[in-house]
Amino acid sequence: MAEFFNKTMARNIYFGGSVFFVLLFLALTFDTHRQLPQTDNRGEITEQTSLGKRVWEENNCIGCHTLLGEGAYFAPELGNVYERYGRSTEAIKAFIKSRPEGGIPGRRSMPQFNLSDEELEALAQFLKYVNGIDTGDWPPNIQG
Amino acid sequence: MTYETQAVAKPYFIAAIGLFVAQVLFGLILGMQYVVGDFLFPEIPFNVARMVHTNLLIVWLLFGFMGASYFLVPEEAERELHSPKLAMILFWTFLIAGALTIIGYLFVPYAGLAKMTGNEFLPTMGREFLEQPSITKIGIVIVALGFVYNITMTVLAGRKTVVNVVLITGLVGLAVMFLFSFVNPDNLVLDKYYWWWVVHLWVEGVWELILGSILAYVLIKTTGVDREVVEKWLYVIIAMALITGIIGTGHHYFWIGTPGYWLWLGSIFSALEPIPFFLMTIFAFNMVNQRRRDHPNKAAVLWAMGTGVMAFLGAGVWGFMHTLAPVNYFTHGTQITAAHGHMAFYGAYAMIVMCIISYAMPIMRGRVANGRRAQVVEMWSFWLMTVAMVFITLFLTAAGVLQVWLQRYSDSPQPFMVVQDQIALFYWMREGAGVVFMIGLMLYLISFWVKEPEPVGATA
Numbered sequence A: 001m002a003e004f005f006n007k008t009m010a011r012n013i014y015f016g017g018s019v020f021f022v023l024l025f026l027a028l029t030f031d032t033h034r035q036l037p038q039t040d041n042r043g044e045i046t047e048q049t050s051l052g053k054r055v056w057e058e059n060n061c062i063g064c065h066t067l068l069g070e071g072a073y074f075a076p077e078l079g080n081v082y083e084r085y086g087r088s089t090e091a092i093k094a095f096i097k098s099r100p101e102g103g104i105p106g107r108r109s110m111p112q113f114n115l116s117d118e119e120l121e122a123l124a125q126f127l128k129y130v131n132g133i134d135t136g137d138w139p140p141n142i143q144g
Numbered sequence B: 001m002t003y004e005t006q007a008v009a010k011p012y013f014i015a016a017i018g019l020f021v022a023q024v025l026f027g028l029i030l031g032m033q034y035v036v037g038d039f040l041f042p043e044i045p046f047n048v049a050r051m052v053h054t055n056l057l058i059v060w061l062l063f064g065f066m067g068a069s070y071f072l073v074p075e076e077a078e079r080e081l082h083s084p085k086l087a088m089i090l091f092w093t094f095l096i097a098g099a100l101t102i103i104g105y106l107f108v109p110y111a112g113l114a115k116m117t118g119n120e121f122l123p124t125m126g127r128e129f130l131e132q133p134s135i136t137k138i139g140i141v142i143v144a145l146g147f148v149y150n151i152t153m154t155v156l157a158g159r160k161t162v163v164n165v166v167l168i169t170g171l172v173g174l175a176v177m178f179l180f181s182f183v184n185p186d187n188l189v190l191d192k193y194y195w196w197w198v199v200h201l202w203v204e205g206v207w208e209l210i211l212g213s214i215l216a217y218v219l220i221k222t223t224g225v226d227r228e229v230v231e232k233w234l235y236v237i238i239a240m241a242l243i244t245g246i247i248g249t250g251h252h253y254f255w256i257g258t259p260g261y262w263l264w265l266g267s268i269f270s271a272l273e274p275i276p277f278f279l280m281t282i283f284a285f286n287m288v289n290q291r292r293r294d295h296p297n298k299a300a301v302l303w304a305m306g307t308g309v310m311a312f313l314g315a316g317v318w319g320f321m322h323t324l325a326p327v328n329y330f331t332h333g334t335q336i337t338a339a340h341g342h343m344a345f346y347g348a349y350a351m352i353v354m355c356i357i358s359y360a361m362p363i364m365r366g367r368v369a370n371g372r373r374a375q376v377v378e379m380w381s382f383w384l385m386t387v388a389m390v391f392i393t394l395f396l397t398a399a400g401v402l403q404v405w406l407q408r409y410s411d412s413p414q415p416f417m418v419v420q421d422q423i424a425l426f427y428w429m430r431e432g433a434g435v436v437f438m439i440g441l442m443l444y445l446i447s448f449w450v451k452e453p454e455p456v457g458a459t460a
């Protein structure tokens, strides 16, 4: 690099730049918090969806599925599965409940989690709540 | 070796390599499950193999970063490590905690593991990359604190070079950002918002400081280029990394329920994120071209240049490919993401760890560099692994393009599972490339035992 650009200048850009952008990021985070109530569907968050989220986490569903496009790419997107299953929590529950213990020969299989009725209902309600988040029209279509 | 205590790096490097082998083994299992759906089902379901694969990756890279620090910080600071004993205690703590966690994943159903470890009291489990039981997470924080303390005390009492200060900044940042893994609100949008503070602000933030400083150190040592020049480069690189990377987090805030301005901010700033990676490539090649000496460790220099190129390709080029919101709308959460994740992690972080191991290990074994034969084997392993990773990335990219087309873009979008069947050929080829990668890795292991016909090189 050219001589006129010395180490001290480089260091000042580093310090100044980082401090500025950290502060900007914090300000944007603050603003995001302010605006989230309009999009994050918090009106539908209940004790049941919170339990559903816990069931979701404690069975590591994210290890095979994406949820709003994040997670693993081995199994279908679930952020819009409520929509895909005809807005029926019953259909979602039926699917999860009916997974065979030993899997489906030759096919990618989902485990049988042996969830209680309460857990199943909570999980389905959680997926319904996620479906209601305003994601800027993502995914592009029903297939996720 | 200039300082005796640098030797604590050795077990860290050995552990890193061992865990790397296990990681890739589980990668091959995953690759198989992609095409033979019921492979190892229900004994090792895909999600379990995946956590093992990704968590081993993180853990071996952390071992690598710690080993690198224990090796280079004393030398840069020109004094012995503050406490080699603490370093060894933390080594065993981390290794045992890590092993127990992996064993837990493999032998206890995940829900059972959550129960056993009291996830209900501090729920942090079940999120990608952060699957560890909360107690393991606390252990990681303790190990990180002890480690940062040890390193900082060493530097405070000695010479404060730019390499050391940048490295410590990166390590402190790593520990601090990890604290956000304890943030897990019931509001999914907020959960995701802060999840990225760990994942994105690690790999596209503070880890780049660690990467840059290790690279700078190896280049100073192997090329003999003036420290002033190297330090200026290092400052420019990390300045660009943070200036682009912090707001660049926005490229993950497109479709998760966050405000619309992130579409613009995330696209613009993350489009600039390739700059620091490009600078790293130029930096490595420039320093080698301007070298004042020919270091006998050719393999270490190869790794240094390789990491420059591959980090730029994986993070810079493959990252840019899907980072603009209109593109990401279609590629979000597809095999394109997987392609990018693989090449970026390998090119930037796996390779820099192998670079410092390549430089430091011979010195810790009492020679400036390995003999010619061992280096030839090591360079073969470099090429096999790197070319295999290029092919893994290309096959996944092809699979991803088809997936996007069939499932998201065409007029009659098809269901996920139907599409997966149609692109299975590319998954087979990925698995083939994965096997080649494993062969390269085996060769890498072998290179540590290759004996020379006659003694060569100077002694340390």
Ligand code: HEM
Pocket (backbone or CB within 6 Å): A071, A072, A073, A074, B024, B027, B028, B029, B030, B031, B034, B050, B053, B054, B057, B337, B338, B341, B342, B345, B346, B350, B430, B431, B433, B434, B435, B437, B438
């Ligand atoms: C060599 C053989 C390898 C194979 C066959 C393989 C296969 C896989 C598979 C199937 C997944 C899961 C993708 C999904 O969620 O559907 C995965 C995830 C991942 N692997 Fe590998 N892997 C290999 C090596 C590596 C290496 C060497 C690295 C890094 C140095 C790596 C880093 C990752 C990362 C970061 C993820 C998470 C990706 C994401 O979330 O987008 N893998 N791997």
Ligand code: HEM
Pocket (backbone or CB within 6 Å): A069, A070, A071, B128, B203, B204, B251, B252, B270, B271, B273, B274, B311, B314, B315, B316, B318, B319, B320, B321, B322, B323, B324, B328, B331, B332, B333, B334, B337, B340, B341, B342, B344, B345, B348, B349
């Ligand atoms: C060494 C640095 C980098 C590493 C290790 C890395 C790794 C990863 C990984 C593992 C993911 C998947 C996360 C998940 O599981 O959801 C990801 C996602 C992503 N990365 Fe990177 N990355 C790096 C740099 C970059 C850069 C420089 C860019 C932009 C130019 C970029 C753009 C993206 C984007 C847009 C996504 C989201 C993909 C999606 O929507 O599914 N990355 N990265």
Ligand SMILES: [Fe+2]
Pocket (backbone or CB within 6 Å): B200, B204, B248, B249, B251, B252
């Ligand atoms: Fe990112």
